[in-house]
Amino acid sequence: MGLAVVFENVWKIFPGGAAALQGASFSIPEGALAGIVGPNGSGKTTSLRLAMGFATPTRGRVEVLGVVPWNSGEVRARIGYLPERPVYPLNVSVEKLLVHGARLLGLPDPYGEARRWARVVGLTGYLSARIGSLSRGYLQRLGLAYALLGEPELMLLDEPTTNLDPAARLEILDLIRSIGSDLSTTIVVSTHILPEMQRVANYLVVLVQGRVAVHGPLPELVKRYRAEGVYEISTAPRAARRAAARLIAEDVVRGVEVVGDSRLLVKARPGPEVEELLSRLKAEGLVESYTLRTGSIEQLYVSITGGGA
Numbered sequence: 001m002g003l004a005v006v007f008e009n010v011w012k013i014f015p016g017g018a019a020a021l022q023g024a025s026f027s028i029p030e031g032a033l034a035g036i037v038g039p040n041g042s043g044k045t046t047s048l049r050l051a052m053g054f055a056t057p058t059r060g061r062v063e064v065l066g067v068v069p070w071n072s073g074e075v076r077a078r079i080g081y082l083p084e085r086p087v088y089p090l091n092v093s094v095e096k097l098l099v100h101g102a103r104l105l106g107l108p109d110p111y112g113e114a115r116r117w118a119r120v121v122g123l124t125g126y127l128s129a130r131i132g133s134l135s136r137g138y139l140q141r142l143g144l145a146y147a148l149l150g151e152p153e154l155m156l157l158d159e160p161t162t163n164l165d166p167a168a169r170l171e172i173l174d175l176i177r178s179i180g181s182d183l184s185t186t187i188v189v190s191t192h193i194l195p196e197m198q199r200v201a202n203y204l205v206v207l208v209q210g211r212v213a214v215h216g217p218l219p220e221l222v223k224r225y226r227a228e229g230v231y232e233i234s235t236a237p238r239a240a241r242r243a244a245a246r247l248i249a250e251d252v253v254r255g256v257e258v259v260g261d262s263r264l265l266v267k268a269r270p271g272p273e274v275e276e277l278l279s280r281l282k283a284e285g286l287v288e289s290y291t292l293r294t295g296s297i298e299q300l301y302v303s304i305t306g307g308g309a
């Protein structure tokens with residue numbers, strides 16, 4: 001599988017001297033739903049703007065979908081971008097804006113395109129609504145629909161949940177997750193709110209002061225840093241409760257959830273103790289298979305950086 005985004009030793013120094021990126025290197029594989037996480041000012045927005053080709057690096061190499069983005073007008077049409085603070089014409093209808101966007105991309109059926117993505121983001125009932133009348137959550141849906149026009153190969157979403165209330169936040173995250181699983185688009189989401197990424201991301205880039213502390217598939221990082229993880233366990237037929245009772249008594253297990261007759265989720269810090277325990281239960285025939293599914297991004301972040309997001 002190829003790489004959707006490659007940053008190689010990228011520096012971005014602004015005219016006033018602020019160094020937003022200081023030798024950042026990371027890559028994001030095609031098809032990933034990647035979170036770029038880091039505290040305010042760590043270079044998230046700068047990274048997305050460089051990937052979009054809206055800015056050029058002072059030094060280093062940025063490659064997106066196999067090309068250098070600021071040299072190629074063509075690649076912009078393959079990327080959907082949701083800026084941190086999008087600006088919309090308030091007196092225009094939802095449909096009109098989406099149709100306009102589809103026309104700018106030269107898409108053959110602008111109305112069909114507008115309706116398709118409005119449906120995906122749950123705005124079908126709002127096609128004729130004035131943009132100025134939408135709530136913040138619905139404005140973000142509109143931003144997602146706009147970024148989806150033309151079904152881009154890559155979506156760059158900059159802090160898509162900022163300024164939303166908790167319910168709208170969850171709706172947007174769920175929407176991003178379902179877009180990620182329904183389409184083959186690579187999605188990159190920046191955020192300074194770590195627990196949010198847990199709901200959606202399977203790949204992580206951790207930025208600290210313009211440098212990449214770590215990047216990689218989430219389960220791999222959880223394992224490497226021994227942050228608390230969630231194991232998905234298949235037990236022998238109808239043995240989920242029995243296995244749960246065994247596991248909950250073990251020191252290394254932080255929590256157990258029975259999710260079916262023969263399926264469990266187990267919270268534990270990955271490492272030899274858990275592996276031993278699970279292989280013992282496997283040998284006994286109680287557990288059939290297990291995989292480390294994901295982990296606590298907050299804990300991971302603390303293990304990587306020594307704290308303070």
Ligand SMILES: Nc1ncnc2c1ncn2[C@@H]1O[C@H](COP(=O)(O)OP(=O)(O)OP(=O)(O)O)[C@@H](O)[C@H]1O
Pocket residue numbers: 014015016018019020038039040041042043044045046047192
């Ligand atoms: N156009 C600019 N001119 C000068 N300095 C800038 C510019 N854009 C960003 N910076 C500085 O570069 C650093 C990184 O900014 P950036 O916006 O990329 O961070 P961020 O991680 O997205 O933060 P936030 O969550 O606050 O948006 C900050 O110190 C910021 O002040």
